[in-house]
Amino acid sequence: MDSVTIAGVDCGTNSIRLMIAEVDAHGLHVVTPRILRIIRLGEGVDKNRRFSDDALQRAYAAVREFAEVLSRQHVDSLRFVATSATRDAANRNEFEDAVESILGVRPEVIPGSEEAALSFLGATATLHSKQNQSQNQSQTPPQAHMRDHAPYLVVDLGGGSTELVVGGDGDAVPEYQVRAGFSMNVGSVRMTERHLLADPPTEAQIEEATADIDEHIDEAFTRIPAQDVSTIIGVSGTVTTMSAIAMGCQSYDRHAVDGARITFDDVLKADDRVLRMSRKERGTVGAIHPGRIDVVGGGALIWTRVLTRVASAAATQGRHIDSFLASEHGLLDGIVLDRGRKMLADNI
Known part of the structure; x- marks a missing residue:
């Protein structure tokens, strides 16, 4: 296997993003440009420690839209990552169950340390690629x-x-x-x-x-x-x-x-x-x-x-x-x- 096609979803406190890309030995090659939706999933979570019903409905609407996009693409793997707001929300299981029912994968609620490491990987891999391209x-x-x-x-x-x-x-x-x-x-x-x-x-x-x-x-x-x-x-x-x-x-x-x-x-x-x-x-x-x-x-x-x-x-x-x-x-x-x-x- 020389390459794989991966769909990634980054579900944060304010926004949710989808990207589909091919990954090979040379890095990441975008197949479907990233789609951004502002959903404010974390609205009120700092105070109430729960997702509001309105916030959940905004998130589900975006996830359904992503499901439609994914239905038109072949992907080898779909990874859905949720971060800060989901870590803090007491009713996160409700959110995770709903996302799994729509997309067929359960969100990974990753700790801040893993979020940090993945952000570093994404930012520096692109920087490294650009520098190598200039040298070549x-x-x-x-x-x-x-x-x-x-x-x-x-x-x-x-x-x-x-x-x-x-x-x-x-x-x-x-x-x-x-x-x-x-x-x-x-x-x-x-x-x-x-x-x-x-x-x-x-x-x-x-x-x-x-x-x-x-x-x-x-x-x-x-x-x-x-x-x-x-x-x-x-x-x-x-x-x-x-x-x-x-x-x-x-x-x-x-x-x-x-x-x-x-x-x-x-x-x-x-x-x-x-x-x-x-x-x-x-x-x-x-x-x-x-x-x-x-x-x-x-x-x-x-x-x-x-x-x-x-x-x-x-x-x-x-x-x-x-x-x-x-x-x-x-x-x-x-x-x-x-x-x-x-x-x-x-x-x-």
Whole structure:
């Protein structure tokens, strides 16, 4: 068996995504471009520890749509992964049973550590592929990759949690191997529902949210070597949305954003501006998906704090970080690659 076709579903707190791709020795090749639906499955979960009926119905509608897409494709394996909100919901069995009845597979509710590792795999495998392609073609690498070197930090900023994963230095630990990871229980939906309740949020609410985020980052930094980081790769809807705004995109352009290098100066200004906007004002910003309007400010604040704190930690070791790479590749790519590689290995 030289290749396998894998369908992957990434079901998060705010969105659900489907991608179908062929996996072979050279990596991942997309068959059906990723489909994104904003379902807000985690609405109220931080407070109530349960999925609401409305949230479940939104999720089931998306899953039925995915089932229709899958009925028209041949796939060797389907993997459905659920993350932060599902980990926290007391009635998750109801959700899992319904998904299994629609798709024929039961959701894997993975721990934050596995989510972090899969996000790192998806983000760095794509980076590795692009760098190899540039070298094989004997061309100067794109500017977005000219200063990229290990150790990499992949940040997957979701609706309910944010994963921070550091890879190796290329010496003691291979640069594309996870060295340490940590999942923080902070995300765009969670911070908005917990702190940023006014429209627009008040200064006091922003300060409370910042303190909450920093407390989680403090804990994360006891688990990951943030001071060793050389390159930051940001994935997820919040990161790519804020990247598009920082780049001045009038509407969201995934091709422009994917692989772009964004300076801290540009994105921190964009983060602060969006955080302090009313929801009505955010609705006029073409790069923001309508399903993110109410929570993207919370995500922007998390992104600001993560970038600021990592840069400060790296500076203690003489490392200067003033930009990051935006990536459209993360957990979903990792889900598909991981399953595909395991299937190929089992058939060798």
